[in-house]
Amino acid sequence: MDRIRHLLDDHRRLIAAACAALAVLAGLSSLRQAPRTQPVLVARHDLASGHVVTADDVRVASVPRGAAPDHVLRRRDALGRRVAGPMRAGEPLTDVRLVRPGALEGYGPGAVYTTIRVDEADATAIGVGDRVDVVGVDPAGETPAEVVARGVEVVTLPSGDAAAARADAVASLGVVTTEAGALELARAGLSSRLSVITSSG
Structure with a gap:
């Protein structure tokens, strides 16, 4: 037992350094395990009712997986459609918020x-x-x-x-x-x- 105690005393600094390193690694691991997200097409700025959507009107935002509304449009499907009622910046572009071309x-x-x-x-x-x-x-x-x-x-x-x-x-x-x-x-x-x-x- 005395031998073990002396061994720990001799390597106390090394053990402390190892514990600190493990704490840092645990912190980095928790950051890497952040909640998964998914890309969603949203309005870049406020859009007026009847406005025809262009590439300058949209951007891609990351939202927690499962938090996005159903039927969010892809970029190619949103461009050229008309806005069905005023939209706020950041609002997802869905099939009920945009009118098909020619509607x-x-x-x-x-x-x-x-x-x-x-x-x-x-x-x-x-x-x-x-x-x-x-x-x-x-x-x-x-x-x-x-x-x-x-x-x-x-x-x-x-x-x-x-x-x-x-x-x-x-x-x-x-x-x-x-x-x-x-x-x-x-x-x-x-x-x-x-x-x-x-x-x-």
């Missing part, structure tokens, strides 16, 4: 595309090309329902599997309106539950 042809100047979230039951009862009135309903029932937009045309519907009606589920509809109409729909969507009814206009 607004024939609507004339001032037409913009925007998306609204409605009950899935509403989405199953209408089709592309239908004109609908969008109604805002107070979830608390404290104020009466009001028509937010009249005669907007439906141009995109959720995919077939997403449109199956479920209790309390919502779906995204793409509609064509004016810029003022898109802003009013966005405002109403913040405080009201939106619904659609068939318009005769």
Whole structure:
């Protein structure tokens, strides 16, 4: 035992140095094991509704794996599409935020595309090309329902599997309106539950 004690005393500095080196290696190892990320195409700056996306409007950002939204577009698929409603810098470019090329042809100047979230039951009862009135309903029932937009045309519907009606589920509809109409729909969507009814206009 005395021999071991003397041996430790003689090599104390060496042992301390080895322990310090191990601590450094452990720290470097933890840095190398940082959470895995994935590249996502996002808006480089704020984009106005109806703007046609160019290479200068996008950049690639790294986000934690699994945190990216579904259906993020690749660069080649995003360029040339129109923005469906105003976008903020850093927002991912998905298939519901951008309109396919030519989707607004024939609507004339001032037409913009925007998306609204409605009950899935509403989405199953209408089709592309239908004109609908969008109604805002107070979830608390404290104020009466009001028509937010009249005669907007439906141009995109959720995919077939997403449109199956479920209790309390919502779906995204793409509609064509004016810029003022898109802003009013966005405002109403913040405080009201939106619904659609068939318009005769």
